[in-house]
Structures are given as structure tokens and as C-alpha cells.
Amino acid sequence: METSWLVLAGALLLSFLALRRHARNRRLPPGPPAVPLFGNLLWLRNSTSDVEPLLLELFKRYGPVVTLRMGSRLAIFVSDRRLAHAALVGAGAVTIANRPKAATSTLLGVSDNIITSADYGPVWRLLRRNLVAETLHPSRVRLFAPARAWVRGVLLDKLRQGGADGGAPGDVMEAFRYTMFCLLVLMCFGERLDEAAVRAIEESERAWLLHIARQMNVFFFFPSITKHVFHGRLQTARALRRRQMELFVPLINARREYKRQLKEGQAPTSETTFRHSYVDTLLDITLPEEGHRPLTDDEIVTLCSEFLTAGTDTTSTGLQWIMAELVKNPAVQESLHAEIMGACGDGAAEEVSEEAVQHMPYLKAVILEGLRKHPPGHFVLPHKAAEDMDVGGYLIPKGATVNFMVAEMGRDGSEWERPMEFAPERFMEGGDGAGVDMTGTKGIRMMPFGVGRRICAGLSIAMLHLEYFVANMVREFEWKEAPGHEVEFEEKREFTTVMKKPLRPLLVPRRSS
Template sequence: MEDYWFLILVSLSVAALLKSLISVFAARKPSLPPGPSVVSIIGNLTKSFSDLEPFLRSLHAKHGPAVTLRLGNRLAIFIADRTLAHQALIQNGAVLADRPPAQPVSRITGSNQHNINTAFYGPTWRLLRRNLISEILHPSRVKSYSHAREWTLRILRTRLHESGSAQPVRVMEHFQYAMFCLLVFMCFGDKLGENQISEIERVERQMLLNVQRFQVLNIFPSFLTRILLRQRWSEFLRLRRRQEEVLLPLIRARKSLKEGRAGSKIKEEDGAGHVLAYADTLLDLELPEEGKRNLTETEMVTLCNEFLNAGTDTTATALQWIMANLVKHPEVQHKLLDEIKSLIGDRERTGEEGEVKEEDLIKLPYLKAVVLEGLRLHPPGHFVLPHAATEDVELGGYLVPKGAVVNFMVAEMGRDPGVWEDPMRFDPERFVGETETSSFDVTGSKEIKMMPFGAGRRMCPGFGLALLHLEYFVANLVWSFEWKAVEGEEVDLSEKLEFTVVMKNPLQVQLYPRPSPTDSTSTHGP
């Protein structure tokens, strides 16, 4: 009997010990970041997708640096803290380098995740990204497009000159057209006519400007939306077909040219005006995960769409924000002009072309500071493309479970008062020491202070090209014109979400061509 009671006491003691141990371990297990109820989420997001950012900003103010949103069976975690972003994208880069399964609309626009932005983290993504970086974004290849940048600059300056100084100029449409000229050339290798470029621009812009309208097709199951929202589906599919109708002839023309050159045994670049275009590099790619098959024409259209949109709308948007701040802060514009003048003024007096050359850019640290400050304060995208966790990972004491979608509030990090003094003030001086020593790391590999191009393994591969284009065009636009606000109007820096975050009221300015030593008839602004 005593043995019986002894066994009972031992069993109870062991049970109590196990319970306490379980409680300790359970307490130590990280939990999801806090967040609102599903009802609250639906109530906010059914108003407009553009309400997402202010909604998240209020959640972060209440709950802290990371919040969780639940919508159905989808789990999304949004991070607004730069330290957590570095933990996620750099320290745990492989775990969070994947993409979530595509939603109905992006399954079509991304050819079932056969482009760089949406492809799953694996061999296909590596092939597509490596092709872009080695064939098009390699420094030697970028340099080979310098004549195309000069051609684009002439187009842009001509359009701005023709707008005249007698009336205000709305510049964004000119920026967008110029960037399309440049990216279309890089994509298809030909300086197309104005009508053809305008048609490409029109079909691409129509799709981009309707991105938010088509988001509703992703919220509910496609079998429902195809019945209840069939008109919107029809509109979306019509725009997609139109993209194919416009771009496929250009891709086929490059294929015919490639076959003709191969037949005549002419080198890929023979010095006779032929340059390698992005479309050329897609023709012979073999997908490693799909029996080494070649890309379909539809997949090539998707990749060309991605190339055009990644390099045109984002760059034009950033350019408008930078020039708007130079108008709003004429003292910054004057300082930048003085830097350029000190570099190329003597060259102009000796009769050389009065233009900022690409090789000049490295000698213009204040120019770099202006561009970086514009990207910090006004990143074209306030979120990155969504990441997906391939396994459970802990970030800052929070659990990010396998399969969760993770995103990052880019603008909040660039405007963090804990990092940037008076963060909403446009002040390139904060970057001057950084750029002179080339110490500022826009990739965030050591520390994330801002991330306008993302960070980590899925960072935008074209960030170097984007910086080159912004520096080149900002420098030459300031050298060619004096940019002044329209009399009686102030530059409005309010934001509006389209495909990128643009100026709610597009920039409208007075432009005055700057005089040169050989042109005494040029006029300054009053």
C-alpha cells in the first residue's frame, strides 16, 4: 500500500514538473506580431487599396515595428523597422527570398511566375536574373548604350524647348516618353519612330494605371469574379492581348535579325550600329526546371513588359520628385549648377559640347547627394514586392511562420526620425560626406538606412542603371534649363498611389534655357 501511494506521489510530481517545463517552453516560443481583427482589415481595405499604407502606419504606431494582417487563410506580416528589415533580408535572406504563389491577375501578367519579379526562388529565377545582369546590366554593356542615352537626352531637351518659356510646362509626360525611348531601345535594339514608341507607351501605361482597379479580381476566388466581375476581367484580358499585339512583332523582328546574322556569320556586335538588345538574350534561354525548353512568345512578352516597366515608370517618377524638390528649393538647384559649372565650364569655353557626359558623373558628389536624397524622401515604391517564408523564422522576438507573406514599408524607413534628422526636409547635405568617400551603401548589406531598391537577394538588379539614368538626366536638365515655380503657385508634394507613388498634382514649371558663351540670345528666368 505504501508503494502504491509512493508511485502516485512520484507520478503527480513528475506531471507537475512536466507541466511547468511545458509552460516555460511555451512562454519562450515566439508569437506572431500583433495585429487587428479580420473585420477591421476588410473594413479598411474594401475602401481602396491606396488606404493600405495609412492603415498600416496607424497599426505600427499602436502595435510596434511589425504587424500581422489576416485575410481568409492568408497571413501577411508588414515590417516598418530597418533593423528587423536587415534581419529579414540580409541575415535571413535565403529563408525570405521566395515569392508567394501568384494571384489570378499576376498569374497572367507574370506568365505563371516566369519573370524575375515573381518567379519562385530557384533555378528559373537564377537563370532569368543572371541573364539580365550579365547580358544587359554588365558595366561594359551599359556603356554600349551611352549613345542611346545621348539620343534620349536630345529628344527630352527638344520637347522641353518646344514647350517654351512663355507658358508653364507639365513635365511628367515628357519624362515618361523619354524613358520609354531609352528602355524600348535597350529592349528591342532599334530607335523606333515617335508613333511606335507612343503606342508602346500607351499600352503599357494603360495596364499600369489600372493595376489598382484589377486588384479586386485577386481578393475573391476567380470562379466568382469571372462571373460577378466579368466586364473587368474582359477589360484586363483585352489590355493583356493588346500588349502582346504591340510587342510580339518587335520580338519576332529581333529573332529574324538574329537568324539572318547567324546565317551570314556576322558577329553579334560588329561596330556597324548593331547592339545586343534584351529581347535578343531571351531567344535562346532554356528553362532548367522544365526540360530545358525555350521560352514561349508569351513569356518573352512578359519579360519585356517587366524590363520596360521597371526602367521607365519608376525612373520617370523618381526624376519628377527630384526636379520638384529642386524647384521648391532653388538654393539646392543653384549649388548643383555651380558644381556642374566648375567641372564643365572650361570645356564649354574651349568649344567642346556643353553637356554633362557620363564620365563626368563620378566627379559630381553633390549631384549624387541630390539623387540619393530624392530617393530617400520619395521612393517610387513604398513597398517592395512580397516575400514568402520558406520555413519558420524568428525576427525581433516575433515568429514569421512558413508560408507567411512578408513586406516592408520602404518610405517609413527612409523617413525614420531615429536615423534621419528632420526627415521630411529635403537636404542633400546629409549625403555629401557619404558620397565623397563612396561610403553610403544603398544596398543595405551592412545596415539598412533606406531601401528604395529593396535589399538582399531579391533587390532590384537594375539599381545601378537607375542611379546612372537619374544622375545623367538630372545633371543635364539643370545644366540646360533654369527650373522655376509657376508664379503664384507652390510646388505641392502631396502623394498619390498609381503603379508607383506619384505627385498628386503633377509638377508644372516655368523653364528658362540657360545661356551659353556662344548664344547671347538665350534667356534666363526673371
């Protein structure tokens, strides 16, 4: 009898110790001191809009998983690629596939029915499947080849104008951003608009995004109070949203009319009108969970804004960093030019075709190296845990925001040889990056487009655009460092991570035409 009591007591003690150990293993990741409701005290001297330098210091102090508190929001950041793979691709991938609610939806009433913000569920799957199958599918992408050829001409003309008449070299980022936006506007609305119309849409989008990025973070803290204290910021946001509606809705209605004409067998009324557009697909969508209702104009405007934003700044930023590296590494540029000329013959053709770039391994290596060293986004879009989960032995509680350090993974010295050197050869046969999996399915080595359930739907078209425009720019010009405008690789956080000192190269024409 006494032995039985001892066995029972021992079992209870072991259970108690196991529970204590489990509770200890399930603690939140470490982080700096915080107070209830306000969050970390460090926000008294640091901005939430430029958190990356702060995080790099915190990782050194606390390890690869760090907790920050921004008001009532719990945010967890992961810098280790193996932990990121376990969370985003492993057994808990669905658990972390939701998105946190944005201030634009909770305070401004802007629809959350967009691909980047919708929770993982039927609406998100419907919208993403529509984008991938109806606009980003290779057969659809080929329909826009004339649009890319037109934009290539616009881009080269703008580059020729920079520094013309002996003036200072132009800021090529402005040319990249404008021409990429032209292309996305055409793909979105199916119409080749003039420069004034494109500029109006571009300015509207930029003003909206800047305001959301720089002025709305204050609502992380005591939103029930700050929405009254900072009411002016909300009024400005609503005015910017009305401007978007004023510009977008007429273009959406024009596609409604165009679709009606096609249905009735009428010919298009304008030679600048494309037969297919992203808006066309949105006009055909109905939401089964809501009685098969069509999308509202508000929802379509938000989806169009997402489409324009997602493909413009990321691609133009990628182009800026890649061309800056080619300026700074003339031997790499000449190797790339030799490959281009070998594929295009004597250069008599008007362009480096999209078909040709598919057979240029060194070009692809240059693009991959640019994305590894300089990913346009140093974070993915934030994830939200749908239920309690474990990452590296730490508890990620339901509702917590989780993000991943994209740039740190691509620059990890334990994974890449000479990580801060621009060496496209690493992606050629025998290099330490040969055969890298950009989707991260088997393991994460670099993740400029994210990985897992919420991987960027535009990965393939982004690679096409980068390869096509880089090839054509290198064929057209020798990109050289201009005296007084030396290339510097210091970074600056905007919507993406851009060059703090804009790229202003000397462009020497390679062809007499």
C-alpha cells in the same frame, strides 16, 4: 523516491511553461479584427489599393509589425529597419525570398517566369543572371550610351516645348515618362522607334498595369466566386494582354531575323538598329529544368513588359521628385550647377558626359537625398515566406505575404537628422548619411531599391540614369517656381508614389544654344 517524483514534476512543469512561453512568443503579429474568408472588417470602408495611410495608423496602434488579412491572404507589414534587415539579409533571407502568386498568373494564365514574380529558385537565378550579365553589366550599359544621348536630346526638346509661346508651364512628368520609356524600348528591342510606335507600346503597357493595379484586387476575396461575378474584368484583362502580344511579337520576330542575319554575316538593314538588345538575350535562353526548351513568345513578352515597367516609372518618378526639390531649394540647385560647370568647363560641350557625372560627389548626394526622402516605391515588391519564420519574436507562417515600409525607414527621425528636410550635404563627408550602403548588407538606413536576395537588379543603371539626366537638365535650364504653380509635396499613389500636384516649373535657359 519522493524527491525523484518532485524533480520530475518540476521538470515537466518547467517544460510546460517553456512551451507556453514559446507558443506565446510565436504568435502572429497584431492586427485589426478579422473574420474568416473575408479578412479584416476595415476593408468594408478602406481600399486595398491605397493601404499606406491605413498602415501608418495601425503601426501607431500595434507596433512595428502588423498583420492584415485580405480575403484568404495573410499579409504582414514591417516598418522597423532592424527587423527588416534581420528578415531580408539575416539568416532567414532565403526563407523570405519567394513571391506570392499574382492574379495575372492564377486567373489569366500569364507566365510567372519573370524576375520580379518567380519564386527563388533555378528559373529565377537564370533569368536574373541573364539580365545582370547580358544587359545591365557595365560593358553592355556602355553600348547604349548613344541611345542615352539621343534620349537626352528628346527630353530637352520636350522641356523647351513646355510653356512655349507664353503658355502655362508644361507637366514635366509627362516628358520624363515618355523619354525614359523611349530609352527602355530601345534597350529592350534594339530599335529606335518613331514616336507613334513608342506611344502605342506605352499606352498598351499603361492600360494593362492600371487594370491590374485597380481592377484585380477584388479577386483577393473569394476568388472562386468573384471570378464569375467580375468576369468582365477578366475579359478586359485578356483583351489588354492580346494587345501587348500584337505590339511586342513583331518586334521580337524582327530581332530573331536580325540575329539570323548576323549569324550569316549579313549587315543590318536599318541604321536605327542597335547591335545588342535585351530581347536578343531572351532568345538565347533555354530552361534546363524543362528539357532545355527555349522561352515561349508569351514568356518573352512578359519579360519585356517587366523590363519596360521596372525602369520607366521608377526613374521618371525619381526625376520628378528630385527636380521639384531643386526648384524649391534654389541654393542646392546653384551648388549643383557650380559643380557641373566646374567639371564641364566653359559649357561648350554638347552634353554632360556619363564619364563626367562619375566625378561629381554633390550630384550623387542630391540623387541619394531625393531617393531617401522620396523613394519612388513606398513598399518593396511583396515577399512570401517559404516556411515558418520569426520576425521580432512574431511567427510569420509559411505562405504569408511580407512587405516592408521603404519610405518610413528613409524618413526615420531616430536615424536621420531633420528627416523631412532636403539636405544633400548629409551624404557628403561628415554628414549623417556619408558612406551609406544602398545594398543594406551591414544594416538598413534607406532601401529605395530593396535589399537582400531580391534587391533590384537595376540599381546601378538607375543611378546612372538619374545622375546623367539631372546633370544635363540643370546645366541646360535654371529650374524656378512658376507663379500659380507652386511646388507642393503632397503624395499620390499610382504605380509609384508621385506628386499629387504635377510639377510645372518655369525653365530659364542657361545657354544661348
